[in-house]
Amino acid sequence: MEASKFFSRMEEFEPDEGYQKTYRSFDEVLPSLPPSKGWWLDQLFHYQGFWLSTFALRGSMLLNDHFKPRPTDIIVATSPKCGTTWLRALVFSIVNRHSFDFSDHPLSKMNPQELVFFLEGAIYIDGSTSFIDGLPSPRLLSTHLPYSLVPKSMTDDTSDCRFVYICRDPKDVFISKWHFANKLRAKDLPPIALEEAFDSFCKGASHYGPFWDHVLGYWKASLESPKKVLFLKYEDVKKQPSDCVRKVAEFLEVPFSPEEESKEIVEEIVKLCSFENMSNQEVNKNATRNSGRPISNSDFFRKGEVGDWVNHLSPQMAEALDQITEQKLQGTGFNFR
Template identity: 80%
Template sequence: METSKTFPSVETPDEAYQKTFKNCDELLPTLPQTKGWWSVQLFQYHGFWIHIFGIRGSMLIHDHFKPRSTDIVVATSPKCGTTWLRALVFSIINRASFDFSDHPLRKANPQDLVPFFESIIHKDGSTSFVDGIPSPRLLSTHLPYSLFPTRMTDDTSACRFVYICRDPKDVFVSKWHFANKLRPKELPPLSLEETFDLFCKGVSHYGPFWDHVLGYWKASVESPKKVLFLKYEEVKKEPLGCVRKVAEFLGVPFTPEEENKEIVEQIVKLCSFESMSNQVVNKLDKRYQQRPISNSDFFRKGEVGDWVNHLSPQMAEKLDQITEEKLQDTGFNFH
């Protein structure tokens, strides 16, 4: 008598997605947690303070994301020039597709043109949206380098990361201003002193800040063809050279003809703080339920050294001291 064979059931994509969600929900109560700078709770996940959406996004990327050789990830710690870098990379990659007088950056905020990886990975309750984005996929993230799967970070993977960092004193001041814009009106404003203490202890979104920077710095030293490491201050000082460097790194260097047409100069001008902050779309102060941040919130000053207007000499000295200790023997410095 022939016995019937049983076959293991095949998990559907939706079931696999829900399984990751369940794993995340079960993990969260086991993690150390603290109150975030605005209303979002932060959890300590693999050494970093991250909100639930970031942890869920990271787990979904690990479990479901299929990298392509053409993928480009624009990576930053928050308030290090994310909006600017998104605009620059988008303009470099798509420079042959649009006329500068009628460019998408004149009609849309860079965050709408370069989707946020941790959020977009589960848009509309599915991970399939990312799979449908045509190549080259341009994605933005605040996730630390160590939280990406090895299939994205090892040398056999051709996907590339462009990272920008910034003087921690300016980062802190920008983050403090930003947090107070996002805090619900029923909550009192965050004091500079209270927030400064949290930042110094590493308790901030995607912090500790220094660990975030060093993760990408070390990756850029070990795999310079995979990770390009930029400093905000250098991009401000030499924007033309930095734009050329990014294009070279991404395998799309500017041709002599493009140089003659001053395409590099046009990109720098289009993506400048003055240009972007004055676009009508970026003056909008409208907040949405799914995104409690208005376009105008992304543009404050964009200056180097604005921290002197906010931090006491003692505060600046303390941050410099922490930075020196964190960066000791790493070969990296912010200047």
């Protein structure tokens, strides 16, 4: 089933006792969680150290209670607005490079989110894990969940599924997230002010935040389990995209052969998945939304640049974010440079 059709409808799902138990747990826990104002339609709730919407929270609980991972599962993991769409496209192209011709590729007809399914979103809308369970292996999936909220059945030593994670300079993340939020806000709501969003972001109260804790969770996991978690930086991928493509292929144990290198398949993938190419596909110029999926394909493409924050943040704001970043990363061995 195409994702566009899937997300445009709500399944008629009659939950069994197991699912009913999860729904009851969700109903019981929600009123006890500290709330914060959401950036667009909903509130955020503080759950196990992170701020989640009701959408993400219920999806997370269903995922933890009912999702059955497979050893061949590949998970594209990101904090929002860190290059999710780009990484989905790259991973899909790398894994499926023998199945499609570049002159007639699925990415020229479909948005990457229709090819790499959003785990907690699909489970939330479906009401169960049945849709994800029915996908053929290897399943290419995506999540915004912090590593600590991913089911232990996916992250412990007995699981062979793999995570490809990408992070980005927090100043660019904030600006991208602010623009995205204002695209999604209801027409009758005023835009969220830069200063208001900035204050929330600095306090960690943004979707799937605090941002720094999200990044460090996957960073530490990549150090402890380098065969399970590949950690990438957006800026490095922009600078050396071909090297990144090779690194992802090696990590997923589908390295490029000498023949593929001679045919410049790596360069073909980089070109296919570039911001310029994807944003100019007709499918990604589509600004139509529907009730099941209130985000249009065009909403996922703005600039894709490194350092665009300088056009929006005051020097004082940039310095404040840099100070938070320095404090959060102190002693971790990680930096965004």
